[in-house]
Amino acid sequence: VDDEERTLDLGRFAEPALLILISLADSPKHGYAMMDDIRRVCGVKVGPGTLYGALARLEQRGLIEPVETDDERRRPYRLTAAGSAALREQLTSLENLATAGLERLRLA
């Protein structure tokens, strides 16, 4: 339950959702650009169904929002303030985790 609360009850979409937040951290992107960016930067391929499953959840929770556009085939999304905060929090906790792990490795 703890784990689910931290990841906003995203279930199997927690990981792709984090990747989307990371992808949108520097600039707004539309669906295909996100997929491409995630593939290049994170080395992970997110399938179209998973991408939009995660995207709809993030939008519903107010962490990302669509940017107004005339071309709805290439509608960009951007992080909201809440999205930035959530991403920062998640990355910090991952960083702490990584530091703790590396520390233990060094001790061993």
Next chain:
Amino acid sequence: MNATWMLNLYPTDWRRRYEPEFRALLEEQPVSLLDGLDIAFGAIDAHLRPQQPRLSPAGVGGPPPSVRPSADPVGEARRRVRWLKLLYGHLALYTVVMLTLLVINLLTTPERPWFLFPLWGWGIPLVLHAGLTFRWRGLFGAHLATYLVLNAGLIAINVIYGDGYPWSLWPLWSLGILLVAHGLIAFGITSLFGAHLIATVLASLELLVVAALNPDEALELVWVVSTLFTFVVAHALLRANRIGLYRTHVVVFVLVNAQLFLQNMTTDRDVLWFQYPLVGWSFLLAAHSLVHFRIVTLQETSWEQAMLTQLAERRAQDLVDDPEAQVRRRRTRLRIGLVAHALFVASGAVDLTIINLLSSPDVVWATWPIGVWAVILATHAGFVLIQPRLWGAHLVGGIAAALGLIAIDVVTGDPAWANWPIGALVLTLLIHAPFAFNLHRAIKAWEEKQISRMTG
């Protein structure tokens, strides 16, 4: 593969919000089989756990995509006209063939109206085609039209040739359950779960009637009803999303297998069969466990990545090359495909012949699959080698099929029945020819006129 048809799997609300961008995403990249699975799972998820977007940007939440002006109105109209052209071509062919059959029927056996059978048999795919073209309430219109024509024919056969037993009521009821469920979803009357529940109740009522008519089978039918309701329970569990997909799977596994065990014990104790589904399903559950506990992760493999890169590069190459080079490349690819197909058919034919000779030399059966395959190969060759391609496929495929039919006729010694299907083939070729050549320009002009009318 072209995966845009998979958009139909998603719920209407979802499509209203995401369809244009999702369609663009699918059109912008090659979609692998794994992607296809991913989209299917995404669609199931969108049905089970719909996400209502809080924020509504401009243009979102308007009329459904079919009425909303698309980003590319001319391309959209062109696609629709292509569909219309296909449908009207189908209708014209149907009408000509049916009129010919009617004339033959009246000239040969006026007392027996056998032409009604092809009229009905071909009528079913024809109305299905029309339904798919006009898309009334998504796929529901196609479903409804097919249901009505199919059952009208069955009832007519039942009344005319039957011995008084109204067997046509059974397909009317059984298929009607699916239609009702589809309608409930298409008109947004109930959720997917509501439709599932109502369909299950209707199916149970049908089984109850069957049980009343066949008291000996009543116990078996009770088990079927109980299995149907187990799936409703599973659906409810998934919908509430309290225990997740994996644990729902475990619950359904236990419930269904316990039920099968009890059924086995109560009905035919002498023959134990419950272990077969148990073992088969255990493998599936084990696979699901491996994925669930992340012992195996469903990440893409490196070859898939390599292929995607290669395809993307080829696409980029196509975009910079001049159109003539593209045409040349397409032609080369088509020919390579044909040669590969021919080699495949040849090796398959050799294999089948060897198997035939080794297993049952007295009965020659290998000629059948080889013959069918040869006709398919001939159709492929006609498509690749003769322009216009569809005409070429029709012509060469038709000649191969006619030769096959004559061969069957000669071998079986039947008095020239092959004349009939060959006659029909020649007729369809004759109808196709003006479309393929002379009428082509007239149709093009009509298309352009329709497009300019639709786009104003």
